[in-house]
Amino acid sequence: MASEKILEEIKSFRLESSTNLKKLDEKFLEKLNDMKSEHAKEINVIKNDCNELKKEQNEIKEKMKALKGKINEEPAEGGWTGAGGSQRKEIEYLVNYAKRQENKDRANRRQNIIIKGLASTSNSNDSKKIESELLETKFNLRNAYSNLEVLGKDKNVYKITIRNSEDKSSIMLNKKTALNGTKIFVENDLTESQARERWNLRNAVKPSREAGSSVRFYQNKVNVDGSWLAWDEGSQELIPTHPPNNNKIHQGKKITMMDHQ
Numbered sequence: 001m002a003s004e005k006i007l008e009e010i011k012s013f014r015l016e017s018s019t020n021l022k023k024l025d026e027k028f029l030e031k032l033n034d035m036k037s038e039h040a041k042e043i044n045v046i047k048n049d050c051n052e053l054k055k056e057q058n059e060i061k062e063k064m065k066a067l068k069g070k071i072n073e074e075p076a077e078g079g080w081t082g083a084g085g086s087q088r089k090e091i092e093y094l095v096n097y098a099k100r101q102e103n104k105d106r107a108n109r110r111q112n113i114i115i116k117g118l119a120s121t122s123n124s125n126d127s128k129k130i131e132s133e134l135l136e137t138k139f140n141l142r143n144a145y146s147n148l149e150v151l152g153k154d155k156n157v158y159k160i161t162i163r164n165s166e167d168k169s170s171i172m173l174n175k176k177t178a179l180n181g182t183k184i185f186v187e188n189d190l191t192e193s194q195a196r197e198r199w200n201l202r203n204a205v206k207p208s209r210e211a212g213s214s215v216r217f218y219q220n221k222v223n224v225d226g227s228w229l230a231w232d233e234g235s236q237e238l239i240p241t242h243p244p245n246n247n248k249i250h251q252g253k254k255i256t257m258m259d260h261q
Helices: 002-072 082-109 124-139 165-178 192-210
Strands: 112-116 145-151 157-162 185-188 215-218 221-224 227-232 237-240
Touching: 112 165, 124 145, 124 157, 124 165, 157 165, 165 185, 192 215, 192 221, 192 227, 192 237
Parallel strands: none
Antiparallel strands: 112 157, 112 185, 145 157, 215 221, 221 227, 227 237
């Protein structure tokens, strides 16, 4: 009888323990779901804030474009005073604001590179492994980046932030040799303004290149038969400019404009 009572107590204890563990599991899962929900809400708030900021910046850019041309117009009767003076100040403010935002954007992107042609993945661990192998095997760099994003609809565009400028320069200078025979492409992370400027620059010198002229690009400049030129957004044409301050350029090393930012 005593043994049966002990067995009953053991069964009862097991049942009670199992029930308690189940309740703990349920509470843990409930807490975990609550945490996920709160985290998701925080992420959505951040995303909404970013979207609002982008929207505000785009509105200012559009407004600046619409008003920018007026800054050089002849002033109305009475000169730039009164309402006219206020309008000019507004235009100047918007132009300067856009320049500050562009410079800030460029500074934030300066250490970034864009890599295309790697394996497609949405797994963060796989993307880190793929990127690390590329930098180590092709450029002999280890632990060289501090941030990685996989972009694009097919998740095969990698944006990474290189830790120091020396490694960034090394990658851009040696990419042609290092990636020869592959379908991998490395580019600078350009702002919309930079991309448009460089497209215009390439397009403008196309006739010279087709005519057999010597054409060398460096950043936002181009050397055509020994003369350095830059794209002028205002006049929409190439204008003379000073040579870039880079010893490799003056030593005759052929560098394309995508080698440096």
